Amino acid sequence: MATPQTGAGDPQRSLELLWREFGPQPSKPGPKPKLSIDRIVEAAIAVADREGSCFGMRSVSAELGVGAMTIYRYVPGKRELVDLMVDRLSRVGDDAPELAQIHWREALELFAESTWQVYGDHPWLLEINQRRPVLGPDSLHGYDFVLGAFEGHDLPDREINLIVTALMNVVTGTARQYLLRDSDDEGPETGEAEWWSHQGPYLERAIASGRYKHLLRFSDEQAWDLTGHDAMRYGVDRFLDGLAPRMEASRTAD
Numbered sequence: 001m002a003t004p005q006t007g008a009g010d011p012q013r014s015l016e017l018l019w020r021e022f023g024p025q026p027s028k029p030g031p032k033p034k035l036s037i038d039r040i041v042e043a044a045i046a047v048a049d050r051e052g053s054c055f056g057m058r059s060v061s062a063e064l065g066v067g068a069m070t071i072y073r074y075v076p077g078k079r080e081l082v083d084l085m086v087d088r089l090s091r092v093g094d095d096a097p098e099l100a101q102i103h104w105r106e107a108l109e110l111f112a113e114s115t116w117q118v119y120g121d122h123p124w125l126l127e128i129n130q131r132r133p134v135l136g137p138d139s140l141h142g143y144d145f146v147l148g149a150f151e152g153h154d155l156p157d158r159e160i161n162l163i164v165t166a167l168m169n170v171v172t173g174t175a176r177q178y179l180l181r182d183s184d185d186e187g188p189e190t191g192e193a194e195w196w197s198h199q200g201p202y203l204e205r206a207i208a209s210g211r212y213k214h215l216l217r218f219s220d221e222q223a224w225d226l227t228g229h230d231a232m233r234y235g236v237d238r239f240l241d242g243l244a245p246r247m248e249a250s251r252t253a254d
Helices: 011-018 037-051 057-064 078-088 104-121 123-127 137-150 157-179 192-208 228-249
Strands: none
Touching: 011 078, 037 057, 037 078, 057 078, 078 137, 104 123, 104 137, 104 157, 104 228, 123 157, 137 157, 157 228
């Protein structure tokens, strides 16, 4: 089944739905709609959390307890719905701190951790091709939020965008390696523990052969005891170490 992507549907309809609060509001009284865009998006996210990005619109209808065709009165189709779902998951919580008020490194660490948490809660998001983003209010607010980390630093706008993009690439790349779920259609026949148990004897014989001299020198068994979060934080921390001189040199205020 093809991988869903943002911006694959009717961009005008997606944008109208995303920015609906900025459009003309209905003024005539009438019967209250059965559903709302917000309810449909929340239901679709819940379904995707269970079924992955290749969920069907019928599953969303069932989640809402309505007929299969009812939601099409609110959204044109799945492609536009995916745009709404991705935007919603960029939402900044009401309890999020103001990044401009904390140290730049703490701010970017917080951004990395919160992004990792979103991927952990909604791993199907990693399956969505976002090369062509459809920017809605939550996406824009999320980006505006992280830009607060650069308050008090004299950096070119382009460089700030490059820093945020690079940091996102570290988090997203690691998340793809560790958090993507197995495919229902093409997934492995065995569980992960069983898979590694099959590989164990082959790896032991390979190392004992002496062919892999650098691996042979590994003596700490805990060297292989890595979690996805460990890998993400190592990449983020080293990236921020390298960024630190540039950030400190660009500081304009305490």
